[in-house]
Amino acid sequence: MSKRENRLILAHIWVALGAMFVGTAFGLLQVYSRAGAHVTEFFDYYRLLTAHGVLLAIVFTTFFICGIATYATYSAIPRENRSLAIGWTAWSIMLFGTVMAAVEILAGNASVLYTFYAPLKASPWFYLGATLLVAGSWVVMLDILVQIKAYKRAHPGMNVPLPSFVAAITFIMWFIATLGVAGEMLLLIPWAFGWTSGIDVHLTRILFWYFGHPLVYFWIMGAYMVWYTVLPRMLGIPVWSDSLTRLAFILLLVLSLPVGIHHQLMDPGISNVWKMLQVGLTLAVVLPSLMTAFAIFASFETYAAKQGKTGFFGIVGCLPWSNPAFTGTALAMILFIFGGFGGIVNTSYSMDILVHNTMWIVGHFHITVGGPVALTFLATTYLLIPKLTGRILMTPRMANAQVIGYFVGMSLMSIGMHVEGLLGAPRRTAHLDYGTSVVASSWESWSILAAVGGTIVFINILLYAFCLIGLFSIKAYGETDFAFAEAEDPQSSPWWLSRMDIWVTAAIILMIVAYAGPIWEHFHEGPIYLAPGMRTW
Amino acid sequence: MHMPRLEKIWIAIGIATMAAFFVTLITLAVASDLNPPSTEGMTIDPTRVMQTPPFDKPGLHQIGPHLYEAYYVGQIFQWSPRELKVPAGSTVRFFVTSTDVVHGFTIPTADVNAEVMPGWISEVDHTFNSPGTYLVLCNQYCGAGHANMFSRVEVTR
Numbered sequence: 257m258s259k260r261e262n263r264l265i266l267a268h269i270w271v272a273l274g275a276m277f278v279g280t281a282f283g284l285l286q287v288y289s290r291a292g293a294h295v296t297e298f299f300d301y302y303r304l305l306t307a308h309g310v311l312l313a314i315v316f317t318t319f320f321i322c323g324i325a326t327y328a329t330y331s332a333i334p335r336e337n338r339s340l341a342i343g344w345t346a347w348s349i350m351l352f353g354t355v356m357a358a359v360e361i362l363a364g365n366a367s368v369l370y371t372f373y374a375p376l377k378a379s380p381w382f383y384l385g386a387t388l389l390v391a392g393s394w395v396v397m398l399d400i401l402v403q404i405k406a407y408k409r410a411h412p413g414m415n416v417p418l419p420s421f422v423a424a425i426t427f428i429m430w431f432i433a434t435l436g437v438a439g440e441m442l443l444l445i446p447w448a449f450g451w452t453s454g455i456d457v458h459l460t461r462i463l464f465w466y467f468g469h470p471l472v473y474f475w476i477m478g479a480y481m482v483w484y485t486v487l488p489r490m491l492g493i494p495v496w497s498d499s500l501t502r503l504a505f506i507l508l509l510v511l512s513l514p515v516g517i518h519h520q521l522m523d524p525g526i527s528n529v530w531k532m533l534q535v536g537l538t539l540a541v542v543l544p545s546l547m548t549a550f551a552i553f554a555s556f557e558t559y560a561a562k563q564g565k566t567g568f569f570g571i572v573g574c575l576p577w578s579n580p581a582f583t584g585t586a587l588a589m590i591l592f593i594f595g596g597f598g599g600i601v602n603t604s605y606s607m608d609i610l611v612h613n614t615m616w617i618v619g620h621f622h623i624t625v626g627g628p629v630a631l632t633f634l635a636t637t638y639l640l641i642p643k644l645t646g647r648i649l650m651t652p653r654m655a656n657a658q659v660i661g662y663f664v665g666m667s668l669m670s671i672g673m674h675v676e677g678l679l680g681a682p683r684r685t686a687h688l689d690y691g692t693s694v695v696a697s698s699w700e701s702w703s704i705l706a707a708v709g710g711t712i713v714f715i716n717i718l719l720y721a722f723c724l725i726g727l728f729s730i731k732a733y734g735e736t737d738f739a740f741a742e743a744e745d746p747q748s749s750p751w752w753l754s755r756m757d758i759w760v761t762a763a764i765i766l767m768i769v770a771y772a773g774p775i776w777e778h779f780h781e782g783p784i785y786l787a788p789g790m791r792t793w
Numbered sequence: 794m795h796m797p798r799l800e801k802i803w804i805a806i807g808i809a810t811m812a813a814f815f816v817t818l819i820t821l822a823v824a825s826d827l828n829p830p831s832t833e834g835m836t837i838d839p840t841r842v843m844q845t846p847p848f849d850k851p852g853l854h855q856i857g858p859h860l861y862e863a864y865y866v867g868q869i870f871q872w873s874p875r876e877l878k879v880p881a882g883s884t885v886r887f888f889v890t891s892t893d894v895v896h897g898f899t900i901p902t903a904d905v906n907a908e909v910m911p912g913w914i915s916e917v918d919h920t921f922n923s924p925g926t927y928l929v930l931c932n933q934y935c936g937a938g939h940a941n942m943f944s945r946v947e948v949t950r
Contacts, residue, residue, distance in 0.1 A: 367937075374895075376895075461895075499795070500796065522829055523831075523910070531829060532818070546803065547804065600814065604814065684932075686940045689940070693926075694926070785838050787893075790894055792869050
């Protein structure tokens with residue numbers, strides 16, 4: 257990797273981290289507001305909630321994944337004097353879009369939350385900015401595919417190297433998913449400019465969730481990229497299995513996509529049969545995650561065997577817990593076990609009525625994207641940033657305390673939110689004062705627990721910032737061991753695991769099966785009324 | 794492609810578990826009618842809700858012994874009717890629509906939960922067995938006053 261390539265990767269990471277710092281600070285205000293601190297007199301809750309969601313769930317994750325996927329691809333496919341024109345174009349478009357959307361949100365012109373459900377009508381520049389962010393990430397995919405094409409030209413008949421393969425699969429999934437939100441934008445943007453008078457609310461929701469749940473898997477695949485290919489390197493072992501890693505990502509490509517309607521189980525206008533179909537497909541996507549769990553435990557066992565350790569405590573005890581990158585990633589995995597369980601509840605059809613739009617869901621995604629994904633990414637930066645800048649992290653103990661503190665805080669916050677939700681507390685509300693309601697008073701202590709957890713998370717984000725400041729103020733230079741691992745026999749996989757075209761076709765067919773019904777139904781059942789837009793904030 | 798025996802067992806257990814969950818959900822849906830509120834084909838002009846019966850007079854209609862229909866209109870930032878009284882043991886069919894943006898109609902302790910979209914009528918049913926005051930609130934973000942959007946169902950003895 258050359259210095260100029262490193263700069264491109266770092267540019268993605270810095271934007272991701274910038275969004276993360278701002279977004280987390282807003283999150284702190286939100287947990288206090290809900291715990292009854294009456295802080296909303298000083299700020300506009302929904303404006304900052306929109307910023308929190310967009311900056312953390314979209315900007316932080318997308319930029320980080322673009323950075324790490326580009327890095328994985330570039331390092332697996334080394335090229336002399338590689339053109340970085342595509343890479344920088346992508347980054348620039350994404351940043352331009354992000355700034356455009358962020359300005360509109362902070363100016364109060366787009367307090368529509370990160371789901372921007374019509375007919376809430378934001379400024380057209382917010383929709384355009386978001387579109388550019390997504391369009392820029394398509395250019396990142398193009399860059400990855402260009403590198404892969406160059407590899408294939410130079411190495412005919414060989415399988416694409418594993419790190420670049422998983423990066424490409426992740427971005428192809430992302431591309432198919434974002435076609436949904438791009439389609440939605442084609443309806444929203446003319447309407448927001450006032451060129452069309454009404455909006456098909458239901459169709460925009462279907463298109464949003466066509467993208468909205470695969471988005472979740474985009475985050476997860478970013479984290480899995482680290483778990484499968486970076487974690488073994490931290491342990492000094494090869495990737496556990498080349499073919500099973502490829503298979504897991506292929507299953508994620510095919511099964512992550514046709515699942516969005518499980519977010520619309522409480523919607524009218526979609527019949528039960530289509531809902532049930534996507535519930536089944538959502539349950540199927542658990543499979544690659546189970547494979548991932550197996551691969552990780554197998555890696556741990558391989559590592560322990562090298563130290564002569566066996567048995568559960570032997571294995572857990574000998575893992576490199578003093579390495580913050582490892583500790584953070586391992587704790588992230590623990591959170592994902594519970595995040596996964598909760599996800600199965602959420603998609604369980606009639607059971608969703610208990611938790612839909614309650615704080616349970618918020619608790620759930622804070623131990624999926626907020627925990628496993630974000631913690632994996634932050635932990636990775638403890639290796640990635642030193643590696644890319646040639647500096648040495650001189651505060652590994654503090655960094656270790658930081659990832660542990662983040663884990664504790666996120667767990668407490670999530671427990672508070674889950675229980676609050678089971679007791680019926682709604683999500684997305686600035687406060688919980690519902691008159692003198694007995695039900696609402698049962699939420700109080702749990703919202704306070706969530707605020708305590710949120711505070712701990714915030715303190716640990718400050719600690720993270722402190723570690724970064726230390727990294728750049730202490731003049732310690734050297735080589736950090738960060739790389740993407742491959743398997744012992746990287747060319748062992750059968751050809752059908754390396755052929756993306758077959759699996760992309762399979763994914764598209766399954767997408768048609770899952771969505772043809774609901775969309776046909778939408779246009780054939782009763783007249784469709786277009787709703788005028790509204791600014792209600 | 795080599796998959797170790799242990800992983801095959803692990804995956805088999807995983808598939809069997811997910812299949813069991815899925816079969817359970819289907820069985821409950823078919824046998825016990827445990828379905829989400831999926832009102833099909835019930836649309837309404839969102840700009841004319843207040844002129845369209847029965848939403849022009851939101852409220853309770855008795856249609857049989859212990860059986861009621863309740864028509865609710867969601868409008869920033871309130872539910873109409875503001876209060877409803879039904880005797881314990883009543884089954885209420887809630888029909889809910891919106892005149893403006895998307896709302897969420899929920900009664901937290903009563904397993905009533907539905908998205909309410911302008912242009913559509915959502916239906917969700919519930920039998921109120923225990924007397925008391927039930928909070929009806931909006932659980933889908935609808936704007937600045939979203940947290941103040943609530944009403945009550947009074948279940949009398």
